[in-house]
Amino acid sequence: MLSVSIRKQRRDFSVSVAFDLNPGGSLALFGASGSGKSTVLSCIAGLEEPDQGYVRLNDVSLFPPGLPLHKRSIGYLTQEPNLFPHLSVRENVHFGVKNSSNGHFSAGLAEWISELRDRLDLSTLWDAPASGISGGQARRVSLARTLARRPSLLLLDEPFTGLDRQLVRKLIDDLIFWNQKLGFTMIAVDHQAEVLERLCPQQALVLEMGKIMQRGSWEELRHAPATEQLRSLLSPL
Amino acid sequence: MMRLAAPNLCIHEQGKIDTLTNSRKWLLRGAAALFALALLYPFTAFLADVGPWQWNESVRGPALSSVRVSLSLTALAMLIIVCVGTPLAAYIARCGMRERLIWQAVLLLPILLPPLALGILLTLAFGPAAKLGQILDRYGLVMTNSPLAFVVTQVYIGMGYFVLGAIAAFDGVPVMLEKQAALLGHTPLQVFARVTLPLSRLGLAVALSLAWVRAIGEFGAVVVTAYYPAGIPVQLWVNLQSFGLPSVMPLLVIFLAVALPFPWLVHVVAQRKRHA
Numbered sequence: 426m427l428s429v430s431i432r433k434q435r436r437d438f439s440v441s442v443a444f445d446l447n448p449g450g451s452l453a454l455f456g457a458s459g460s461g462k463s464t465v466l467s468c469i470a471g472l473e474e475p476d477q478g479y480v481r482l483n484d485v486s487l488f489p490p491g492l493p494l495h496k497r498s499i500g501y502l503t504q505e506p507n508l509f510p511h512l513s514v515r516e517n518v519h520f521g522v523k524n525s526s527n528g529h530f531s532a533g534l535a536e537w538i539s540e541l542r543d544r545l546d547l548s549t550l551w552d553a554p555a556s557g558i559s560g561g562q563a564r565r566v567s568l569a570r571t572l573a574r575r576p577s578l579l580l581l582d583e584p585f586t587g588l589d590r591q592l593v594r595k596l597i598d599d600l601i602f603w604n605q606k607l608g609f610t611m612i613a614v615d616h617q618a619e620v621l622e623r624l625c626p627q628q629a630l631v632l633e634m635g636k637i638m639q640r641g642s643w644e645e646l647r648h649a650p651a652t653e654q655l656r657s658l659l660s661p662l
Numbered sequence: 663m664m665r666l667a668a669p670n671l672c673i674h675e676q677g678k679i680d681t682l683t684n685s686r687k688w689l690l691r692g693a694a695a696l697f698a699l700a701l702l703y704p705f706t707a708f709l710a711d712v713g714p715w716q717w718n719e720s721v722r723g724p725a726l727s728s729v730r731v732s733l734s735l736t737a738l739a740m741l742i743i744v745c746v747g748t749p750l751a752a753y754i755a756r757c758g759m760r761e762r763l764i765w766q767a768v769l770l771l772p773i774l775l776p777p778l779a780l781g782i783l784l785t786l787a788f789g790p791a792a793k794l795g796q797i798l799d800r801y802g803l804v805m806t807n808s809p810l811a812f813v814v815t816q817v818y819i820g821m822g823y824f825v826l827g828a829i830a831a832f833d834g835v836p837v838m839l840e841k842q843a844a845l846l847g848h849t850p851l852q853v854f855a856r857v858t859l860p861l862s863r864l865g866l867a868v869a870l871s872l873a874w875v876r877a878i879g880e881f882g883a884v885v886v887t888a889y890y891p892a893g894i895p896v897q898l899w900v901n902l903q904s905f906g907l908p909s910v911m912p913l914l915v916i917f918l919a920v921a922l923p924f925p926w927l928v929h930v931v932a933q934r935k936r937h938a
Contacts, residue, residue: 471845493844493849494844495846495848495849495850495852495853501842503838505838507836507838509839509856509857509861511860511861520843520846520848520856521846521848570846574846
């Protein structure tokens with residue numbers, strides 16, 4: 426269970442949100458650019474500390490006090506793949522996975538990494554330097570690296586920005602597949618409703634100026650949007 | 663006709679651009695060569711008529727001893743500078759702007775001082791006249807005219823150069839990469855070893871080279887704090903005073919031969935690994 430209740434003062438407004446999410450569940454954070462969505466994710470991941478409140482994941486308190494980042498079982502994907510440029514694709518994917526005492530992976534872990542490599546089409550770039558691959562390939566590597574650790578919670582902060590529709594569709598399918606297989610909890614942020622609706626079909630939470638304006642299914646949001654801004658965001662171009 | 667002419671024109675224009683780029687490249691290369699010639703011009707003084715170079719026993723013995731002193735004690739000073747300066751620079755690079763400015767002012771002070779003045783201050787602060795000097799002396803730590811005094815002076819001389827350079831090197835490592843590494847389960851020390859250090863190594867190499875060349879060539883401060891054991895710069899001065907220019911020249915050649923390889927190799931290794 427993920428329990429979040431945070432307040433974080435930003436320069437122009439205060440972000441104040443509270444929600445619970447069942448293990449394995451998914452939640453879409455939807456809103457216009459600058460509405461505070463990324464701040465919420467950042468506070469949950471531990472990149473920023475909330476001014477007040479708490480964050481708990483499966484009975485472990487992430488805040489307060491701030492649990493060190495390396496002790497959090499959280500995967501965090503952002504617009505930037507943030508690959509380690511001095512390492513190869515393989516080394517990037519292995520980065521978060523602990524070796525056994527003799528320096529090798531257990532059979533189960535090796536099989537899991539092979540599955541990630543094959544499903545995300547990384548075999549041909551496996552030994553390539555991470556600094557020399559394309560943006561789309563880097564996103565796939567970043568996803569493999571994050572999932573290799575089998576996080577309890579996956580935070581997605583607009584990780585598909587700038588990618589072509591075909592790749593976005595593929596990555597969403599992969600994420601849904603692994604979400605069902607691994608049972609991690611997932612929170613996704615995006616300003617494109619169609620991306621979020623596919624990724625987190627059950628429920629969405631709408632943010633405006635750091636406040637929750639509406640929470641419900643996508644159907645409810647479309648049928649009775651709580652604000653004019655939400656109506657505008659959901660309407661076709 | 664037009665349709666045929668257009669591609670030809672394109673090819674011609676492309677060729678023109680290539681030629682321009684090539685000639686610009688040669689122009690820049692020529693300018694760089696001129697700059698290098700100007701920079702290296704003083705070294706033509708090695709060909710100056712100063713009489714036959716002197717390398718007899720009275721010059722050779724102290725000269726070789728000064729090489730040993732300079733290389734071993736400067737290496738020790740660099741070890742201290744790297745061990746203390748690297749974590750300090752990593753801390754300063756990630757602390758708040760105000761605190762960082764204070765640290766940078768502190769680091770600039772020993773760099774800013776004329777070396778002679780720094781030598782005088784070090785002697786007054788650590789020498790037998792100072793309380794601290796007396797306490798250290800009681801424990802056998804002699805702070806004037808000793809190997810310890812030599813190393814301490816070089817640490818004071820080189821530390822600021824290394825730390826300021828290292829801060830700039832660490833600044834070049836995106837903080838988000840370090841945070842991502844931490845979220846992937848790595849402790850701060852592991853993040854530093856596996857992400858921060860490898861990504862900043864070229865800048866660290868430059869910082870270390872600067873500290874090395876500054877320290878090994880230091881004369882003004884060392885001549886006050888550690889006239890004995892004489893390093894190469896002090897020995898050059900002694901040779902000049904005692905035997906004149908003919909005894910300076912061979913030691914200068916030796917100085918270049920022993921002082922240059924280390925910083926140069928550091929650059930080579932850092933750049934090769936970067937492009938690997």
